[in-house]
Amino acid sequence: MKLNHLNLCVNHMSEAVALFADIFDFELVDRKGDAISVMKDEAGFTLVLSRLATFGGEIPTYPEGFHVGFYVDTKEEVDGFFLRLMSAGLAGKEGGPKPMRGGYTLYFKALDGILFEITSFAV
Structure with missing residues (x-):
């Protein structure tokens, strides 16, 4: 079994799309205004960004410890x-x-x- 996609809810769609494109090299493949964006990485993983719904006027936040993690091959990639x-x-x-x-x-x-982690185990 292989995890092939994930839906991540965000407050600011344009900011999220820019982050995943500019920092993590995801490609935007579809966008429905400010409601949903679909992005893919070079390995074929699909990231769906959707607008975080408010509840009673409050914007929910992710719990402490929640994070998005990426593994890379080398220490130099982490530094990059x-x-x-x-x-x-x-x-x-x-x-x-x-x-x-x-x-x-x-x-x-x-x-x-949102906490992000980038790790290499080749040290």
């Missing part, structure tokens, strides 16, 4: 992502990449606080 984030003004208080749990990992927050 960090450079992309710095160029895009997204490198935050989480700091730069560091050795963690047997890998070399970069954490950053974007899209209203």
